[in-house]
Amino acid sequence: MNMNRGNMNNAHPRRMTQQRRAILDAVARLGCHPTADQVFEMVRREMPKVSLSTVYRNLGILAEQGDILPVRGYGDEVHYDHNTHEHYHGICRICGRMIDLPADTVKASAMSDEWRERDGFEAEEIVVTVTGICSGCLNATQKG
Numbered sequence: 001m002n003m004n005r006g007n008m009n010n011a012h013p014r015r016m017t018q019q020r021r022a023i024l025d026a027v028a029r030l031g032c033h034p035t036a037d038q039v040f041e042m043v044r045r046e047m048p049k050v051s052l053s054t055v056y057r058n059l060g061i062l063a064e065q066g067d068i069l070p071v072r073g074y075g076d077e078v079h080y081d082h083n084t085h086e087h088y089h090g091i092c093r094i095c096g097r098m099i100d101l102p103a104d105t106v107k108a109s110a111m112s113d114e115w116r117e118r119d120g121f122e123a124e125e126i127v128v129t130v131t132g133i134c135s136g137c138l139n140a141t142q143k144g
């Protein structure tokens with residue numbers, strides 16, 4: 001199976017249980033930044049005995065291993081991202097949908113250069129979350 005995870009030449013093969021593999025699969029198949037509940041609903045179809053706490057625990061391990069990225073959504077809900085390449089997020093304040101914003105549209109290196117010059121602050125990680133209205137919700141409002 002081609003997992004298409006970019007960094008496959010890892011010196012230490014990761015311990016991957018069948019459950020964890022199914023959970024990682026579900027995050028990838030659901031695509032658009034699913035929450036733990038959404039992952040649970042999907043995994044449960046194939047593994048009816050899986051519990052929500054097992055899903056939470058394995059999502060935590062996968063995030064620690066760098067296989068997925070936890071992303072704070074609208075409110076306190078945590079979403080899980082299969083796309084571990086650098087990018088930013090736009091969150092729709094109406095439907096809560098989270099979309100990817102390409103990294104090259106945020107001039108992070110220019111920003112950190114300026115902070116270094118102005119304040120001597122060395123930026124290590126920039127997390128950008130933009131709140132707005134997604135195209136689907138915008139279309140729905142315009143139709144009235």
Ligand SMILES: [Zn+2]
Binds near residue numbers: 094133135136137138
């Ligand atoms: Zn929306």
Ligand SMILES: [Zn+2]
Binds near residue numbers: 081088099
């Ligand atoms: Zn994303």
